Amino acid sequence: MAEKTAAPASPADKLTAAAERVGVPAPTVRLDDKYRLESGRIFLSGAQALVRLPLMQRQLDKAAGLETGCFISGYRGSPLGGYDQPAVARAKRFLQGRADPLPARR
Secondary structure, eight states: OOOOOOOOOOHHHHHHHHHHHHTOOOOOOOTTHHHHOSSSOOOOOHHHHHHHHHHHHHHHHHHTTOOOOOOOOOOTTOTTTTSHHHHHHHHHHHTTTOOOOOOOOO
């Protein structure tokens, strides 16, 4: 009979095991941290940073007592490719529906 081998551990499993060995809690990382976290270190691409900018501006404006909005648009063939789609998707989620998609037209 063939002996069963354990599946290779994922990077997250290895990190959790290492944290347990030294007695510290394992860090919790979520895919939306790049848009959700308000402090600490985040890792993002240039396009993700551009998506994050209006979210951060909204937080600053809200803290200053301002009710503001922003306009994000894009077009097919743009150097930023699909910037508008993830930006609008994140805005809908994190700005409590304060974003209305308006596709660009030529």
